[in-house]
Amino acid sequence: MGLTIGKYSFEYEEYDSIEDLSPEDAHLVAEARKATKLAYAPYSNFLVGAYAALNSGGFVVGSNQENASYPVGICAERALLASAAQLFPNEPINSIAISYHNLNGVSNKPLSPCGMCRQALQEYEGRVNQPIRLLLSGMEGKVFVINHSISLLPLSFSAIALK
Ligand code: THU
DSSP states (O other): OOOOOOOOOOOOEEESSGGGSOHHHHHHHHHHHHHGGGOBOTTTOEEEEEEEEETTSOEEEEEOBOOSSGGGOBOHHHHHHHHHHHHSTTOOEEEEEEEEEETTSOOOSOOOOOHHHHHHHHHHHHHHTOOOEEEEEOSSSOEEEESOGGGGSTTOOOGGGGO
16 A cells, blocks of 8 residues: 555643743743734734844844735734844844734734744744744733744745755
8 A cells, every 4th residue: 555644743832821931931922922012013903023032142023014015014923033134143043932912802812823934934943053932822821832933834845845
């Protein structure tokens, strides 16, 4: 039989609240929540904030920036990665906390990065040769911790395919 069933699974940590995190991680989540104030999201009313800790000790912030021409808008995660690449070239990112403030509803479930941002996170990990840890939350409630952002993108397309 020429058939094999592939199987994929990954583990992540689920914390009941920011209070169950280490002080360092709790700080990152608190800053991501604050960064939602920097978002420009008049079309979706969905304000996303991201806050990264670099290996070197530096920090970078990101937020979503929308546009009247909708596809021009950029997610908080990719805004953050673009800033990191300019401000701290080639420095690995240790962790990124991501949060959101939903002006249309509650913000108590962890936000998961969109597919395009997962692809961008993968590229950044490859570029600086280090996995990125993700801390996902809303303005309150549970926090999910994912140790390698690449685990959110099974069977991904990457530069290897171009060789
Ligand atoms: N958005 C982000 O910034 N990050 C995500 O992980 C999901 C979605 C933004 C894009 C758009 O400005 C708004 O949230 C609604 O989709």
